[in-house]
Amino acid sequence: MACTRNEVRVMIKSDEDILAARQEGRELAVRLDFGPSELAVIATSISELARNLLLYAKNGCIVCWAIESEPKTGIVIQATDEGPGISDVEAALRDGYSTSGGLGLGLPGVRRMMDEFAIVSHKGRGTTVTTIKWKE
């Protein structure tokens, strides 16, 4: 996929990359004219998804891009890894469920914050989480 003005792509290999993904994603959302609350929600979601990549798959990729669906404009945030996959997706979407000793709020929290949320996971092959926030 070509890197255009309306797409950002950040490889996540360390906690510094989480920060970079969050900032670049947020800047894209600023260019798309999202409001302050939406910006905070978008940045927080990127942060949680990127941290999950590090925590469970050691590395992965965050891609954000603009989406048009007349009359709406939105931002897609996609987190992809080639990690072990999630063995119980339903459990992973429950508040307080964690296999890492974390708070277990990441995925269910992101689902609550964003407007659309999809997760595809194959055991041993990785996970892709795709979320969309539409502009109000």
Next chain:
Amino acid sequence: MQVPILKQGPYLIASVQAALKDADLTGLRDALTEQVGTYRSRGVIVDVTALDVLDSFACRTLSDIASMIRLRGAQTVIVGIQPEVAFSMVQLGLKLEGVATALDLEEGLEYMKRRTKRIQNGLYEK
């Protein structure tokens, strides 16, 4: 980016200036826990006005700071959580329960004065 910690009378004030990496946050936690002993501080104020995100890791670290400072015999107050940050925290399910918060640095200092005075009085009464 390291967070500067200022000593102001019996309090330590940590002003977060820019977005922090995870390692900066845990560094801040360790520095505050240490310095509260070095300076025999009664309270710690963490100012997060400049932050546009407080994710689950940041909240957990702030909560750890408050617990560790309490175990060291001092108080903690978090000040300056912006409205949109509060909004996304609540959406995410992060309530920072059990951690004192105040609107801004001024309110945080007021809170500390009240809080540490009460503790001093309590000690005298015994």
